[in-house]
Amino acid sequence: MTRVMAQLAMVMNLDKCIGCHTCSVTCKQTWTNRAGTEYVWFNNVETRPGQGYPRTYQDQEKWQGGWELDRRGRLRLKAGGRLRKLLTIFANPVMPSIQDYYEPWTYDYDRLFSAPVQDSTPVARPRSLISGEPTKITWSANWDDNLAGGPELAPSDPILKRMSEQVTLDFERAFMFYLPRICEHCLNPSCVASCPSGAMYKRSEDGIVLVDQDRCRGWRMCVTGCPYKKVYFNHKTGKAEKCTFCYPRVEVGLPTVCSETCVGRLRYLGVLLYDADRVTEAATVPDEKDLFEAHKNVLLDPNDPDVVAAARRDGIPEDWLEAARRSPIHKLIFDFGVALPLHPEFRTLPMVWYIPPLSPVVDALANTGHDGEEAGNLFGAIDALRIPVEYLAELFTAGDPEPVRAVLRRLAAMRSYMRRINLGRPRKESIATAVGMTGEKIEEMHRLLAIAAYDERYVIPKAHAEQGARLEELATGCSLDYEGGPGMSGPFGEASGRPRPVAVETFHALKERQESGALVDPEERAGRVNLLNWDGKGLPDGLFPNRKKES
Amino acid sequence: MNALDLILWGIAPYLALTVFVLGHVWRYRYDKFGWTTRSSQLYESRLLRVGSPLFHFGVLMVLLGHVGGLVVPKSWTEAAGVSEEMYHVVAVVLGTVAGVCTLAGLAILIYRRRTVGPVFIATTRNDKLMYAMLALTLVLGLSATVVANVLGGGYDYRTTISPWFRSVFAFQPEISLMAGAPLLFQLHALSALALFAVWPFTRLVHMLTAPIGYLTRPYVVYRSRDLGGERGTRPARRGWEPAGPPRR
Numbered sequence: 001m002t003r004v005m006a007q008l009a010m011v012m013n014l015d016k017c018i019g020c021h022t023c024s025v026t027c028k029q030t031w032t033n034r035a036g037t038e039y040v041w042f043n044n045v046e047t048r049p050g051q052g053y054p055r056t057y058q059d060q061e062k063w064q065g066g067w068e069l070d071r072r073g074r075l076r077l078k079a080g081g082r083l084r085k086l087l088t089i090f091a092n093p094v095m096p097s098i099q100d101y102y103e104p105w106t107y108d109y110d111r112l113f114s115a116p117v118q119d120s121t122p123v124a125r126p127r128s129l130i131s132g133e134p135t136k137i138t139w140s141a142n143w144d145d146n147l148a149g150g151p152e153l154a155p156s157d158p159i160l161k162r163m164s165e166q167v168t169l170d171f172e173r174a175f176m177f178y179l180p181r182i183c184e185h186c187l188n189p190s191c192v193a194s195c196p197s198g199a200m201y202k203r204s205e206d207g208i209v210l211v212d213q214d215r216c217r218g219w220r221m222c223v224t225g226c227p228y229k230k231v232y233f234n235h236k237t238g239k240a241e242k243c244t245f246c247y248p249r250v251e252v253g254l255p256t257v258c259s260e261t262c263v264g265r266l267r268y269l270g271v272l273l274y275d276a277d278r279v280t281e282a283a284t285v286p287d288e289k290d291l292f293e294a295h296k297n298v299l300l301d302p303n304d305p306d307v308v309a310a311a312r313r314d315g316i317p318e319d320w321l322e323a324a325r326r327s328p329i330h331k332l333i334f335d336f337g338v339a340l341p342l343h344p345e346f347r348t349l350p351m352v353w354y355i356p357p358l359s360p361v362v363d364a365l366a367n368t369g370h371d372g373e374e375a376g377n378l379f380g381a382i383d384a385l386r387i388p389v390e391y392l393a394e395l396f397t398a399g400d401p402e403p404v405r406a407v408l409r410r411l412a413a414m415r416s417y418m419r420r421i422n423l424g425r426p427r428k429e430s431i432a433t434a435v436g437m438t439g440e441k442i443e444e445m446h447r448l449l450a451i452a453a454y455d456e457r458y459v460i461p462k463a464h465a466e467q468g469a470r471l472e473e474l475a476t477g478c479s480l481d482y483e484g485g486p487g488m489s490g491p492f493g494e495a496s497g498r499p500r501p502v503a504v505e506t507f508h509a510l511k512e513r514q515e516s517g518a519l520v521d522p523e524e525r526a527g528r529v530n531l532l533n534w535d536g537k538g539l540p541d542g543l544f545p546n547r548k549k550e551s
Numbered sequence: 552m553n554a555l556d557l558i559l560w561g562i563a564p565y566l567a568l569t570v571f572v573l574g575h576v577w578r579y580r581y582d583k584f585g586w587t588t589r590s591s592q593l594y595e596s597r598l599l600r601v602g603s604p605l606f607h608f609g610v611l612m613v614l615l616g617h618v619g620g621l622v623v624p625k626s627w628t629e630a631a632g633v634s635e636e637m638y639h640v641v642a643v644v645l646g647t648v649a650g651v652c653t654l655a656g657l658a659i660l661i662y663r664r665r666t667v668g669p670v671f672i673a674t675t676r677n678d679k680l681m682y683a684m685l686a687l688t689l690v691l692g693l694s695a696t697v698v699a700n701v702l703g704g705g706y707d708y709r710t711t712i713s714p715w716f717r718s719v720f721a722f723q724p725e726i727s728l729m730a731g732a733p734l735l736f737q738l739h740a741l742s743a744l745a746l747f748a749v750w751p752f753t754r755l756v757h758m759l760t761a762p763i764g765y766l767t768r769p770y771v772v773y774r775s776r777d778l779g780g781e782r783g784t785r786p787a788r789r790g791w792e793p794a795g796p797p798r799r
Contacts, residue, residue, distance in 0.1 A: 082766050089762075090607040091592065091600040098593050098669075130594065131668040193770035196762030201774040212774075214583035217760050218590045235673070238589035463776065 002277040004300060004311040006320050007187065007207030007351055008250060008460070009272050009329045010259070011339045012180055013449060014357040015411065016266035019146065019178035021045050023258035023267075027182075030257045030532055031244065036236025038104030038129050041141050042243035043258045045180045049157040049391070050144040054100040057229040058343065059158035064094045065227030066190050066346030067283060075284050075347065077190055079224045085196060092220045096229065102139040104129040130235075147176050159394045175360030175388050179395075180266075182258060183230040183243035184342065184350030185209050187274060187298065188283045191242070194225025200240070205463070206271075207351065208245040216240050227346040246532075251463035254535055265452040270327030270459045271320060272351070273300040273311055283347045288398040291344035298349065302330060323461035328448060329353070336437075336445045338407045340396035355449070356392045356404055358411040361385055375416035375431045382408045410435045414449070417442050559741065560729040564719045567744040574751025575759060588757040589678075594669035598659055606656025612649035613692075616642065621716045625709040635707065643700045650693035657686060681753040688742040695735035712736060 027043035044053045052058060060066055064079035079085070079094060107124035115122035128135035144153045154160065185202075189209050192200040199215035200222055202208070211222075211231070218238040222231040231242045246256035250269070254260065259267040275298055282294040300307045302324035311321055324330065332339040332355065339353040358378075365381045366372035372381075382389065382405055389408070393401040413435040420428055421443075432439045448456060534540060579586065592599055620642060628638055661682055664670050699706035715729040729737070750756070 077770075086762070086765060090603040091596070093600070095592055095596065097596055130672075132672055133668060189771060192772055195772075196765040197760065198762075198764065198768055198772050201772040204773045204775045206776075214586075216587065217757055217762070218587040219762065220590055220592060233590070233593050235591070235593050237584070238587035239584075 003275060004273055004307065004314045004316060005204065005207065005276045006311075006316050006324065007272045007274055008185070008245060009207075009270060009351040009353070010182070010256075011268040011329050011332045011353045011355065013266040013268070013355040014177055014179065015355065015359050016264040017045070017178040017180060017357075018264055019045055019047065020263060021142065022261050022263055023180055024141075026257050026261040027243075030246075032241070034236075035129075036234040037232070037241060039098065039101045039141070040232040040234070040241060042230070043180065043182045044141055045178050046142070047145050047147055048177055048179050048395070049154045049160050050147070051153060051156050052158075053141050054096050054229050055139075056156060056158050057096075057227075059161075060227055060346065062094075063096070063227070063229070064224060065229065066225075066348055067188070068347070069284065069286065073284065073286060075280060077193055077225060078227075079194065079221075085194065085221055089196065089219055089221075092224055094224050095220055096223065098130055098235075099139075102141060102143070103131075103135060105135055105137060108134075159391060162394055162399075163390055175364065175391075177357045177360060179354075180258070181228065181230070181342070182256075182352060183209060183245070184228055184348065184352045185243075185245055186351060187279045187295075187349035188347065189226075190346070190348050191222040191226040191231045194221040195219070196221055200231075203247075206247075206250070208247050208250075209242070210244060210247070211240045211242055213237075213239050227343065227348065228350070248532055250460050253460050253462040255458040255460060257532075259458065260535075265457065268328040268332060268448075268457045270329035271324040271461060272327060272329055273302050273307060273316070273324050274298050275300055279349060283349055288345040289400040291347065292341060292397050292400070292403060295341060295344060295349050296333065299330075299333065301334070302327070317461070317464060320461045323459050326459045328457055328459060331448060336410065336441070336448075338410055338445070340403060340407060342396060343398075344396075345398040354396060355411070356396060356407055358408050358415070360388045361408065361412070362415070364388075373415050373419050375413060375434070378412035378416060379409055379434070382412060406435075410437065410445075413437065414442050414446055418446050418450070556726050556730040559737075560715065560726045561724045563741070563744055564724065567748040568719075571747045571750055574748075575756065578751045578756060586756055586760065587754070589673075589754050591670045591673055594673070595663060595667045598663040598667070602656050602659030602663060604656070605652050606660055609649050609651075609653030609656055612645065613653055616646050616649060620709065621713045624713070624717070638709075639700070639705060639707075643696065646696050647693070647701065650689065650696065654689055654693060657682075657689060661686070677753055681749065681755060684742065684746045684749060685755075688739065688746050691735060691739040691742055695733070695739050698735055699733060706733060706736075708732070708736060712740070
């Protein structure tokens with residue numbers, strides 16, 4: 001191995017997602033509650049089958065995202081290489097329009113107060129945030145939530161279109177599940193490769209993909225380049241914005257906002273080690289169905305002494321190596337073998353993986369009057385229920401049903417095995433061996449998947465304190481830095497002078513607050529609370545006005 | 552040479568160029584966050600896909616033509632065996648085609664800006680001023696060419712305007728050369744100077760960061776968290792406005 005790098009990665013357990021959109025809402029409140037980002041959802045939850053957000057983004061023949069192999073088998077951007085990009089820079093030929101997302105709106109709330117006295121109750125009518133005109137709401141980020149408009153809308157699902165007709169017809173009755181999506185923070189990011197200005201980059205310490213807001217010139221090629229359509233164009237600032245993996249939080253060891261607020265506890269965060277020099281090779285595998293295996297081969301075993309030695313040589317800190325050994329992500333991908341990447345065929349080597357849902361199978365089985373939790377029945381059903389497996393395979397393994405089937409069998413085995421324990425029956429090792437595991441391992445997996453203890457599902461090494469003074473927020477400013485806001489000072493008043501590196505401040509403030517137990521000195525903090533980094537513990541000063549001293 | 556000529560052709564160019572250069576330096580140091588094309592493609596694509604390439608490729612051709620006409624001395628092209636007639640025909644034909652493309656593109660873009668609601672709302676006063684000055688410069692430039700060289704008998708600007716242009720950069724402005732040029736050419740030069748002076752404070756700055764480096768850099772960029780590097784020194788304000796309906 002030649003170059004070991006660390007990557008923060010996420011796994012989502014789709015069996016536990018109830019589609020409550022809490023992750024989307026908290027993410028939006030944290031990151032995209034500004035003008036210009038009304039339509040921007042760094043995190044969104046899609047109902048499958050469905051069109052997704054933006055509509056039909058998975059259809060790369062239409063949207064030209066990701067990579068493809070040219071005739072000589074070399075990797076190239078699907079939307080065209082460097083020269084082509086520069087020649088089409090004046091008008092991007094395949095950029096989604098606001099209608100492909102949705103036209104954001106607000107309501108004329110003022111009407112409710114300003115309307116003259118009249119017989120009918122005044123109504124707050126919708127008004128477009130794009131044109132400012134009264135509008136009719138016809139689409140949104142999750143318009144087809146829970147299969148709403150199913151017979152009309154669901155058939156436009158690009159995944160469904162690739163499946164056979166018989167399957168499509170049965171589909172709606174067969175199953176439905178939720179797919180929460182954030183930026184994949186790919187190992188081979190096509191958005192970064194598409195950026196003409198070089199403003200997008202992958203952080204070498206933790207693999208988070210960010211947009212340098214000072215370097216972005218608004219050429220919009222990243223929007224086309226990303227096959228997951230997770231880079232958005234802020235139409236007010238004229239800059240690209242994307243999921244940041246909540247880097248100000250993970251730098252201090254806190255989980256991302258979407259993970260922290262997930263009520264289903266279905267998100268896992270951890271470190272993976274990978275060989276940066278084998279990334280291109282893996283992305284260039286000729287057969288799309290081999291991409292999943294090739295991707296796994298790029299990831300390294302943190303318990304292998306050779307890997308550890310190479311990682312030390314490449315400057316990965318000890319606590320990161322320790323975190324990599326404890327990483328729930330590594331366990332889910334390798335030890336338990338239940339996590340799969342989303343759309344490996346885009347060849348970007350995505351780093352947010354998914355445990356496919358077993359529940360549609362269980363439901364379908366229970367509906368037929370069988371015991372949906374008995375191992376034998378379940379195994380049979382997984383093989384018989386072509387529909388879910390085929391659909392999941394289109395999502396997670398470029399259409400190869402075998403890996404999906406293997407994962408579902410393991411999840412089924414876990415269900416069955418643990419049920420016997422819950423019912424006080426003796427452990428049945430044969431269930432475990434049938435899926436190539438041991439009873440012990442199944443119990444370990446059950447602990448991680450079902451109990452999902454906080455410190456086991458989030459193993460996040462902190463950014464290094466010795467680097468603390470150099471930590472700077474590259475991609476954002478502080479939301480308090482508005483005219484007259486408390487964050488501002490400088491020789492020429494508001495917003496003048498050099499910006500304060502916010503992360504240094506929050507890093508130390510948070511560390512102090514978490515470790516000392518004392519509230520932060522109000523004089524020092526000037527009543528400023530960074531809610532982004534507030535972990536909900538304690539009551540930071542400045543959150544509420546000071547109470548008047550009782551005399 | 553009277554005082555007006557001195558001001559117009561000996562002083563104004565230096566003022567405009569100074570503002571151009573220092574303005575860009577200032578803007579780059581102070582407002583990197585605002586340094587963008589401010590694209591409106593998200594709102595409207597159909598007209599943009601015709602107008603924008605037409606305008607931009609046209610204006611690039613115009614730029615090349617100006618370099619050829621103003622920077623390259625007549626003696627050089629003659630030494631290369633290009634006769635005045637040949638040069639004249641090529642320059643007039645290419646220049647007119649490029650000018651018409653640019654103007655047509657600009658007309659489409661301005662029409663789009665005015666008629667497409669969201670695009671019009673996103674248009675600032677700064678943009679409107681910039682569009683007016685850009686259009687004025689283009690119209691004057693194209694009409695100078697057409698009036699003098701297509702309709703008229705031809706005007707050899709390479710013996711007057713071009714030497715003056717070069718003399719400005721040699722800090723020995725030959726004011727009398729420009730003072731004797733036809734009025735349309737003079738107006739074109741003046742409007743261009745004015746455009747250069749407002750350039751750094753408009754969206755036109757995106758031209759200076761044309762991403763030529765993309766052709767040679769590796770596809771995937773890695774950056775270290777602690778690399779530091781150059782950053783904008785002005786805290787982000789635009790884009791942190793609270794959500795709400797657009798201001799009219």
